[in-house]
Amino acid sequence: MKMMKTKDDLLDTKGVTVAFTFPTPDFGPAAWSCADHDDPDVFAPTDQVALEQALAVCGSCAVRDLCLELGVNRDEWGVWGGVLLENGKPLEKVRQPGRPRKVSAA
């Protein structure tokens, strides 16, 4: 007898680092709009152009809410559910590498 998976089971999925390479099995790959995307690197964006490209794909994704919940619950990095996450927290824009610039107090 086949057991139905609950939403908690889906959120417990281990080993998923990026949705498009290892989608949660309960959804066919077609449900994940980023599956088979030409440039999966845009979902780990290093600039605003890549971020905008990823967000455009997420905009029509059928599993967007679940994807975001997965990303937040597992402290993920990159674009999940149409949101750029860093350690599971939303970011407004892509961080540039290096130390933040010092601001003089004078």
Ligand code: SF4
């Ligand atoms: S919401 Fe975006 S990152 Fe998540 S599965 Fe859909 S297209 Fe991929």
